[in-house]
Amino acid sequence: MVYYVSDDDHPENYSLHGQLSRSLLALRCLKHLDLSQNYLLGDAKAMPGFLGSVQSLTYLNLSITDFHGLVPPQLGNLSILVQLDIQGNIYGDYQYSKDISWLTRLRSLEHLNMCWVDLTGVADWVHTVGALPNLAVLISFCCGLTVPSSFVHHNLTVLEELDLSGNQFSSPGYTQLVRGVTSLKSLRLAGCRLSGTFANKLGNLTLLENFDFGFNNVDGMIPGALKTMCNLKSLDLTGNNISTDIKEVIDSIPSCSWKNLQQLILDGANITGTTLQFVSNLTSVNILQVSHNKLSGSVPMEIGVLANITYLDLRHNNLSDSVPAEIGTLTKLTHLDLGNNTSSGVITEDHLIGLMILKYIDFSDNNLEVIIDSHFVPPFKLQSACLSSCRLGPKFHKWLQWQKGIRELMISDTGLVDRPDWFWTTFAEVTWLDISLNQLSGDLPINLEFMSVVTLLMQSNLLAGLIPKLPSTIKLFDISRNFLNGFVEDLGAQNLQVAVLFSNVISLTIPTSICRL
Incomplete structure (x- = not known):
């Protein structure tokens, strides 16, 4: 039996403290070891090399343990390891490695997570991970990776998930590296300072389901490679200067993927346009984020067709007119944010009556008046309500009195x-x-x-x-x-x-x- 204790907000309250003991070596049949989110630094504070002697392990998770210093090459002795997670702590001291050739001995490895491990001095990482014949998942964001200027051959023929976000790439070799992995289903390249012309060369990734290209240098264009991605379930172009009409953005997503698309994230992309009626085509969407853009017009009544939506964020646009009561039919919605627009009119109980599991609501900084029947009993228990600058008064609304567990x-x-x-x-x-x-x-x-x-x-x-x-x-x-x-x-x-x-x-x-x- 496995017990996992954690506290995402304050992990130190529930974590184990102390020092890893060499007595672990006595567990000769140990296959699964998860010590993530604990504080087991000891005096040395470095990841102990003796872990490489627990050779029965197939799963080792040491993520966010706040280890410092060199990642021990002895981990390469874990010859039957299938999953290795040594993600560093963004808020703590860092781990590093200048030579990861020990990875090539892990021939059974399928899942590798080295996020926040400093690999700045590792020049041959493509060759190293390319020597792992079973690798299906590679997660290495913010590792200081670079790519050789010329193409490096690799055998990543079964790789399905690749996350290299936060690494600064500029050489042509990077394009060839990614294009060559046609088995990819998930590709995350956020914050890599890549251009839109790079994204245009990914048209052969036809199996791709998740594509995160946020915070890159896409200026005044939409990556044309999207047209071939019929299996898309999640698309994130946040923080790019797309500078075009929302209709053109939606038209760039192939219609063959509309019924599959579950997440569309376009925050801060300098998108314009006067209509959001495209939502009627995206019936499977559960996350729609188009905040911090220049959208105008009104929230359309068609918003009611998004029966699966859980997260709707349209804040910081120029949306005007009234908010349609059809929003109140979105029974799976947990997060509703229309703040910082110029919407007007009245919010009534009809806008809230079907929001059974709503946790977060923001109507702030609009020209809205909230008039709720005094007998209305809301079906939800909010964690956060932002209604600043709406007209609520003169008396406190009784429906708010039901929100006894609210945090904000x-x-x-x-x-x-x-x-x-x-x-x-x-x-x-x-x-x-x-x-x-x-x-x-x-x-x-x-x-x-x-x-x-x-x-x-x-x-x-x-x-x-x-x-x-x-x-x-x-x-x-x-x-x-x-x-x-x-x-x-x-x-x-x-x-x-x-x-x-x-x-x-x-x-x-x-x-x-x-x-x-």
């Missing part, structure tokens, strides 16, 4: 004129709370200290009385431009980093507890 709530400048005594208990679990630029009145509650808030923005309201004891979690506290007249003696807030208190009517003595922060 941003409702600044929403026309609220209220005294919500229930507010602080209902949203006790919130970590980011922005209720600034409203006309909220009354005293701050004495139970404020029991909230989980980290960032609390309440500036420019009508709040009065004393500043009570603050939560131990709080780091940023802005209550400027109110009518507060003093503090309690013990302010708490031992983790407070920023306190903005100007433009109040504080006349009482500032407590010594502030000086200890």
